[in-house]
Amino acid sequence: MTTRRKEVFAILQELGFPAVRVKQASAEVIEFNGLFSSLVNATAPPDYRLWFVEGVLPHVTSADRARWEAALADQTPVQIHVAFRSVDGRTLDFGMRSFASPGQKKFGRSILCIFTQFTNPVFEHVYKAHLSEGRELERCRIRDELHKGVSQRLLGAAFGCKLLAGKVATLSNDLGKEASDLAELLNEAVVELQSLVHSDQNRH
Amino acid sequence: MRSLHVFLVENHEDTVRYMKLFLEQLSYKVRTAADMATALREIPKWDCDVLISDIGLPDGDGWELMERLGKQRPQFAIAMSGYGTCNDQRRSRDAGYDHHLVKPFAPDALLLLLQEAGKQKEKQS
Numbered sequence: 001m002t003t004r005r006k007e008v009f010a011i012l013q014e015l016g017f018p019a020v021r022v023k024q025a026s027a028e029v030i031e032f033n034g035l036f037s038s039l040v041n042a043t044a045p046p047d048y049r050l051w052f053v054e055g056v057l058p059h060v061t062s063a064d065r066a067r068w069e070a071a072l073a074d075q076t077p078v079q080i081h082v083a084f085r086s087v088d089g090r091t092l093d094f095g096m097r098s099f100a101s102p103g104q105k106k107f108g109r110s111i112l113c114i115f116t117q118f119t120n121p122v123f124e125h126v127y128k129a130h131l132s133e134g135r136e137l138e139r140c141r142i143r144d145e146l147h148k149g150v151s152q153r154l155l156g157a158a159f160g161c162k163l164l165a166g167k168v169a170t171l172s173n174d175l176g177k178e179a180s181d182l183a184e185l186l187n188e189a190v191v192e193l194q195s196l197v198h199s200d201q202n203r204h
Numbered sequence: 205m206r207s208l209h210v211f212l213v214e215n216h217e218d219t220v221r222y223m224k225l226f227l228e229q230l231s232y233k234v235r236t237a238a239d240m241a242t243a244l245r246e247i248p249k250w251d252c253d254v255l256i257s258d259i260g261l262p263d264g265d266g267w268e269l270m271e272r273l274g275k276q277r278p279q280f281a282i283a284m285s286g287y288g289t290c291n292d293q294r295r296s297r298d299a300g301y302d303h304h305l306v307k308p309f310a311p312d313a314l315l316l317l318l319q320e321a322g323k324q325k326e327k328q329s
Binding site: 156163191 | 216218219221222223225226229230286307308309310311312
């Protein structure tokens with residue numbers, strides 16, 4: 001991970017976004033897929049929209065606000081660009097960008113620029129709305145990686161070990177017993193991992 | 205009575221290798237495919253008793269494989285998947301699989317099912 005991305009992740013964790021995926025779109029802009037989409041999404045809960053209007057729009061320049069309102073009225077997709085300022089007024093060197101579609105039309109050229117402070121309560125709302133989503137993403141990531149990586153390899157190893165135990169048993173009873181115990185140990189590990197993965201799936 | 209013919213569809217190289225060797229050690233006749241297209245081509249050519257197929261395949265899935273095999277599907281079929289929700293298990297049953305094994309599973313669990321397949325075949329013959 002680059003130093004810049006590490007810095008961004010550190011700030012994200014400070015904001016309470018431990019698991020939100022980000023990618024660097026340019027030297028200045030970090031894309032947050034889906035993070036701000038709910039703000040202007042027509043299907044988002046009304047209270048999201050309300051706090052967006054109350055919490056964010058006062059920080060927006062009049063020209064940008066007019067552009068956003070026109071886009072929303074016309075159901076034109078909006079690109080949101082959020083730049084941060086720290087509490088002491090310094091502009092931080094990264095921004096957030098997301099594409100959001102309040103309607104069915106294809107992405108237009110409307111861009112909403114928001115300059116807001118870290119302490120703005122808007123982040124608390126974003127945090128509350130998206131933390132559970134972040135946890136869900138993280139659970140899915142762990143489950144998928146368990147399946148694609150660990151569990152698949154462990155499955156192969158369990159069969160390999162059983163095979164080996166069978167072969168060794170033909171050479172020596174003692175060694176066969178040890179190999180069989182080892183295969184049994186691996187069997188138990190497989191069953192434990194299976195129950196771990198499966199119990200996570202049952203939560204969904 | 206001849207040993208069971210098992211067709212194994214799995215794209216994870218190590219898993220398929222050791223499963224095949226292990227089953228062969230127990231006198232099962234085993235053929236393998238790493239994707240759905242190969243399985244669809246090879247299964248009808250062989251007098252296959254049991255199909256063991258991963259659900260996630262590079263060119264499709266185990267459910268589609270069963271559907272496309274149609275009447276050429278083996279008598280006994282076992283699905284393997286990393287996903288074991290009720291919905292996954294129901295989909296496997298609906299597709300025609302007799303059992304749905306959730307990965308990772310113990311080799312003994314597979315052996316029990318193969319014994320069941322053997323008994324079923326014995327009854328039918």
